Amino acid sequence: MGRIEEISDTFISSIESAYSKQADNLHRISKLIFDVIADGGVIQLFGIGHGEEFVNELNFRAGGLAPFHGMRLSDLVTRGLIDQNEIDNGRINERTDILDLFTKIYKLDERDAYFLISFKGNEPLIIHLAKQLKNRGHLVIGVVNRKTYDRYANNEGLLQYCDQYIDLSLDEPDIVTQVNGYQITGITSTVADIFAQDINANLYNLYLENHIDPPILLSANLKDADKHNNALTDVYNGRVR
Amino acid sequence: MVSAELFNKSVSDLIIQIGKKEDDNLTKAAEVMAKTIANGGVVHVFGTGHSVGLGIDMKNKIGSLIPIHIMRMNDFVLKGVVSLAEYTDKDNEFERRSGLAKDFIDLYTINPNDSFIIISNSGINGIVIDLALEARKRGHKVIVVTSMAHTAAEDSRHPSGKKLYQCADIVIDNCGPHGDALLPTDTVAKICSVSSICNNFIAQCLSVLTIDLLIEKYHLDPPVITGEIAHDEQIKNKYSECL
Numbered sequence: 001m002g003r004i005e006e007i008s009d010t011f012i013s014s015i016e017s018a019y020s021k022q023a024d025n026l027h028r029i030s031k032l033i034f035d036v037i038a039d040g041g042v043i044q045l046f047g048i049g050h051g052e053e054f055v056n057e058l059n060f061r062a063g064g065l066a067p068f069h070g071m072r073l074s075d076l077v078t079r080g081l082i083d084q085n086e087i088d089n090g091r092i093n094e095r096t097d098i099l100d101l102f103t104k105i106y107k108l109d110e111r112d113a114y115f116l117i118s119f120k121g122n123e124p125l126i127i128h129l130a131k132q133l134k135n136r137g138h139l140v141i142g143v144v145n146r147k148t149y150d151r152y153a154n155n156e157g158l159l160q161y162c163d164q165y166i167d168l169s170l171d172e173p174d175i176v177t178q179v180n181g182y183q184i185t186g187i188t189s190t191v192a193d194i195f196a197q198d199i200n201a202n203l204y205n206l207y208l209e210n211h212i213d214p215p216i217l218l219s220a221n222l223k224d225a226d227k228h229n230n231a232l233t234d235v236y237n238g239r240v241r
Numbered sequence: 242m243v244s245a246e247l248f249n250k251s252v253s254d255l256i257i258q259i260g261k262k263e264d265d266n267l268t269k270a271a272e273v274m275a276k277t278i279a280n281g282g283v284v285h286v287f288g289t290g291h292s293v294g295l296g297i298d299m300k301n302k303i304g305s306l307i308p309i310h311i312m313r314m315n316d317f318v319l320k321g322v323v324s325l326a327e328y329t330d331k332d333n334e335f336e337r338r339s340g341l342a343k344d345f346i347d348l349y350t351i352n353p354n355d356s357f358i359i360i361s362n363s364g365i366n367g368i369v370i371d372l373a374l375e376a377r378k379r380g381h382k383v384i385v386v387t388s389m390a391h392t393a394a395e396d397s398r399h400p401s402g403k404k405l406y407q408c409a410d411i412v413i414d415n416c417g418p419h420g421d422a423l424l425p426t427d428t429v430a431k432i433c434s435v436s437s438i439c440n441n442f443i444a445q446c447l448s449v450l451t452i453d454l455l456i457e458k459y460h461l462d463p464p465v466i467t468g469e470i471a472h473d474e475q476i477k478n479k480y481s482e483c484l
Contacts, residue, residue: 003453004267004446008260011442012253019249026245053294061291063422063434078318078325173303176445179452182465184304190441194252197433198245204432205243216430219420221363221395
C-alpha cells in the first residue's frame with residue numbers, strides 16, 4: 001500500500017468510527033441548538049488552537065447556515081485588545097478576562113448558545129469562559145477529544161461547565177501514520193470539521209420539519225452571492241458578521 | 242436528500258478520489274517542499290477565508306514540520322499597511338483586491354530557497370493571484386491548492402484575467418464542487434462544504450510525503466515536532482527569524 005492510500009484509509013476509518021459513536025449525540029445537540037435559533041438566538045463559536053477550525057467550518061461558510069458567529073482571538077489582536085505574541089507564546093491560555101474583551105467587540109445576546117472547542121479542554125482561558133457563560137444561563141456545549149481530555153484535564157477541565165459535549169472519539173495521540181519512528185498526528189481537526197458539517201445537515205432537516213426556510217449561505221465566490229448572503233445575515237443586525 | 246450519513250460517505254469518496262487523481266501532484270509538491278527544507282528554506286503558506294485551514298492543519302501537532310510559516314492576512318493591519326476599517330470594509334472585500342502582494346511579501350523574511358503554498362478554493366481573487374505572480378517573479382516555486390471545478394466556472398477578479406492555477410508550478414485539485422457545498426437541497430443553495438476537509442487531507446499527505454523524502458532522499462533527520470520540548474525548541478530557534 002502506498003503512503004497516500006494509507007493516509008486515506010486512516011482518514012476514512014477514523015471518520016466512520018467517530019461518527020458511529022457520536023451520531024445520536026450529534027442529532028440530539030442539533031435539536032438543542034435548533035431550538036435556540038428558533039427562539040432568536042445565535043450559536044456563538046470559540047475554539048482554542050486547532051479547535052478554531054471547527055469555528056471556521058460553521059461561521060459564515062459556503063453551504064453553512066446564517067445564525068452562527070465566530071469569536072476569534074485574532075479579532076482581539078486586530079483591534080489592539082491583546083498582543084499577537086500572547087497567542088504565539090501560549091500565554092493567552094492563562095487569561096480569564098476573555099469574555100469581557102469579546103463583549104467589547106461583539107453583539108452577544110442572552111438568547112445565544114455557545115460551542116467551546118478545545119481538544120484537551122485544560123486551558124484556564126476556556127474553562128473560565130465556560131464557567132462565566134454557564135453562570136449567565138447560556139447553553140454551553142463543549143467539543144473535546146475525550147481521550148485527550150482525560151489525559152490532560154483530569155476531570156477539572158472545560159466539561160465541568162458544559163451542559164452537553166461532543167466527543168471527537170479518536171485515539172490519543174491521533175496518529176495518521178509513522179515514518180521511521182516519527183509519529184505523524186493530525187486527524188482530530190478533520191473529524192471536528194466533519195461533525196460541524198453533520199450538524200449543518202441535521203439542522204437543515206430540522207428547519208424543513210418545522211416549516212422554516214433554511215438560511216443557507218452561498219460561497220462568496222459565486223456570482224450574486226453577496227446579495228444572497230447579506231440578505232440572510234443582515235436580519236441578525238451585526239450579531240453574526 | 243440531505244443527511245449526515247450521506248455527507249460523510251460523499252466525503253470519504255472525495256478523499257479516495259483526491260488520493261488517486263492527485264497522486265502525482267502531491268508527490269511533486271512534496272518534492273518541492275523537501276528540497277526547500279533540505280536547503281535550509283521555509284515553506285510559506287497562505288490561504289484566504291476558509292482556506293486558512295490547510296496551513297493551520299500543517300502546524301503545531303506532533304509530527305508537524307517546523308519550517309512551515311503561515312502568512313496571516315491580518316498582518317496587513319498589525320504591521321500598519323492598511324487600517325482596520327479598510328481591512329474590514331464589507332463593500333470592498335480585502336481578499337478580492339490586487340496590487341498588494343509586494344507589500345505583503347515584504348512583511349516577512351523570505352529567503353531564496355523558500356517556496357510557497359497558496360490555497361484558494363475559487364482561485365479567482367486578487368490577493369492570492371497577486372501573491373503567486375510575485376513569488377514566481379522572485380524565483381520561488383509556487384504550489385497551488387484549488388477546486389478546479391469552481392475556478393473553471395467563475396471569472397477572475399484579477400486585472401490580468403488569470404486564475405490562481407495559471408500562476409503555479411504545481412496545482413493540486415481538492416476535487417471539491419463548484420460553490421464548495423456538496424448536497425443539493427430544496428432551495429437554490431447546496432449545503433455542507435467540503436474544501437476544508439479535503440484540504441486537511443491534502444495537508445497531511447504533503448507533510449508525510451515530505452518527511453518521507455527528507456529521510457529517504459536527503460538522508461536528514463526531519464525537522465518535526467516530537468513533543469520533546471528541548472529538541473523542538475532547538476529546531477524552532479534555528480528558524481526563528483523566518484517563522
